Amino acid sequence: MSEIDERPIDLSALDPERDAGRWDALVAATVARADAALAARSRSALDTIAGWSRPLLLAAALLVALLVPAEMLLDARERRAEQVQRLVTISVDWSRGDAPTGSELARALTPGARP
């Protein structure tokens, strides 16, 4: 085989930086486009998070909307049950001869009053 050709070909006429201004402009334009691509990429990541958070927030709001009236209903029932319980206790005590005081009677008849 012939000797290896070690002499480089002079390709400097093809060097893009012979026109440095033109090459710098190309690099700057490429960097600007890459910047825009990166910005679009991070926007799309935020959109993905937003896409998940929106239905999640909606579900939470719906849950609150359902739970608050349910809680109020249960609370009202509980208070009524306590009132009935107090009246029963007073009635039983009264029937055994242990007459309630006026304030005990008033508390038993007042809805929501603490025993």
Next chain:
Amino acid sequence: MTEETDEELVAQLRRGIRAAAERLARRHLRACRAVALAVSGEAAAAEDVAQDAFVQAIERIDDCRQPDRFRAWLLQIVRNRARNLVRDRRDARHESVDVVPLYNRSPLPDADAANAELRDRLLTALAKLPGTRREVLLLHDLEGWKHEEIADALALPVGTVRSHLHHARRAMRRELEEMRE
């Protein structure tokens, strides 16, 4: 201060650090342009392809499975885009009678007429070489890459790179000599 590796810059890109894109562009855009030139044979188109391919790589940075081999991955994107360009131009040539050949088409503006002529001669001679030899020659003799770097980027044995370079240089000298006569 030590220079960041491609792997580190890719990790920064993935975290949205924009300065990393600029560093990678300054480091690799010339090679992108050389590979695009090797495939397309057209200086102006090579710049467009290099830019488009680089931006595409940034957009698809999550697809880069081996960040330490970012350069080889980027150059493959360049190669694919340049091949698509050549194919599209060839298809267009079959449809239109006045499309000029891909090599030497729409030369870059060059104030130096002698340089423009030399550049055209080089491109014409390059066009006669097989694609891989064009790429090896441009990366070595224009971009100053080492044999090992070219072997890594092109996934070729170093010995094959040396052989391609030897044959490319011989063919180029012959072509350029014939043009002078």
